[in-house]
Amino acid sequence: xxxxxxxxxxxxxxxxxxxxxxxxxxxxxxxxxxxxxxxxxxxxxxxxxxxxxxxxxxxxxxxxxxxxxxxxxxxxxxxxxxxxxxxxxxxxxxxxxxxxxxxxxxxxxxxxxx
Numbered sequence: 001x002x003x004x005x006x007x008x009x010x011x012x013x014x015x016x017x018x019x020x021x022x023x024x025x026x027x028x029x030x031x032x033x034x035x036x037x038x039x040x041x042x043x044x045x046x047x048x049x050x051x052x053x054x055x056x057x058x059x060x061x062x063x064x065x066x067x068x069x070x071x072x073x074x075x076x077x078x079x080x081x082x083x084x085x086x087x088x089x090x091x092x093x094x095x096x097x098x099x100x101x102x103x104x105x106x107x108x109x110x111x112x113x114x
Contacts, residue, residue, distance in 0.1 A: 020060065023080050024051040026089050027062050030112040031076045035098050038106050041068040047076060058082060072101040
């Protein structure tokens, strides 16, 4: 019985870690594309994002930083509430705010192919 309980606990931790990593990779790519489209300025390289463990249910706090190709500081913050399956990886729902050089660029409830 104890072995079965430990196996289940370990499995849920792996699944949670996988989901957190998936969301981090997706927000880096989808967030950069959304910012570049909205600002009309490409993002220099990748966004650097930190995705925290879920705060309750599937809500996952996220904070990203980066720069535009002309050197302006980018931030993307918010909470991911839902993400596409890993086989699609083309959208994320939640509450997202992006800024470029301190000015709000957008507030959205979905990033990607919504």
